[in-house]
Amino acid sequence: MNTQDNWLIEVNRKIERGKINFPEREYKKYKIDKLQRIAKLVSEMSYDCTECKGYRVDIDQLADNLDQLILNPEEHKKNHFGTIKKITDHLTKKHKIKKKGSLIKNVGLGSIILIVSQLGKEWKDWSDPVRITAVAILIIVIFLAIFIGKYIDNKIDKKGELL
Numbered sequence: 200m201n202t203q204d205n206w207l208i209e210v211n212r213k214i215e216r217g218k219i220n221f222p223e224r225e226y227k228k229y230k231i232d233k234l235q236r237i238a239k240l241v242s243e244m245s246y247d248c249t250e251c252k253g254y255r256v257d258i259d260q261l262a263d264n265l266d267q268l269i270l271n272p273e274e275h276k277k278n279h280f281g282t283i284k285k286i287t288d289h290l291t292k293k294h295k296i297k298k299k300g301s302l303i304k305n306v307g308l309g310s311i312i313l314i315v316s317q318l319g320k321e322w323k324d325w326s327d328p329v330r331i332t333a334v335a336i337l338i339i340v341i342f343l344a345i346f347i348g349k350y351i352d353n354k355i356d357k358k359g360e361l362l
């Protein structure tokens with residue numbers, strides 16, 4: 200148990216050291232924060248997931264390569280983004296980790312489908328005040344849903360369980 204925590208400490212140390220060289224924009228572009236979140240999740244999951252255990256090697260490699268990435272992005276970015284995507288896919292599919300904003304996206308998408316289905320149903324009756332009221336209420340509900348979705352999203356994010 201201890202060795203894995205030590206692994207995370209060591210990786211974070213490497214990332215912290217490597218990211219000093221990244222200008223703010225590059226730092227975001229290369230998803231350095233995400234890399235740290237992934238490392239934390241992989242560290243937790245690798246107690247009972249052999250794939251996550253294997254990903255620790257990949258993350259180690261990315262953390263070691265941060266200097267190279269900033270010096271020679273063309274050569275290294277493909278591997279960098281590819282590895283992040285590979286591990287993200289595994290975490291979302293196998294461990295059901297949610298991506299940031301996915302809740303809001305789902306609520307938003309559901310709402311749009313609802314509205315479109317409402318619009319499509321009886322387009323002719325748009326002058327009907329009952330209908331206008333219904334749509335107005337629907338729009339308010341959607342805003343509330345997005346607001347609540349964002350709130351829950353932030354709460355999960357604080358616990359560090361989002362990607």
Ligand SMILES: [Zn+2]
Pocket residue numbers: 244248249250251252289293294
């Ligand atoms: Zn896993």
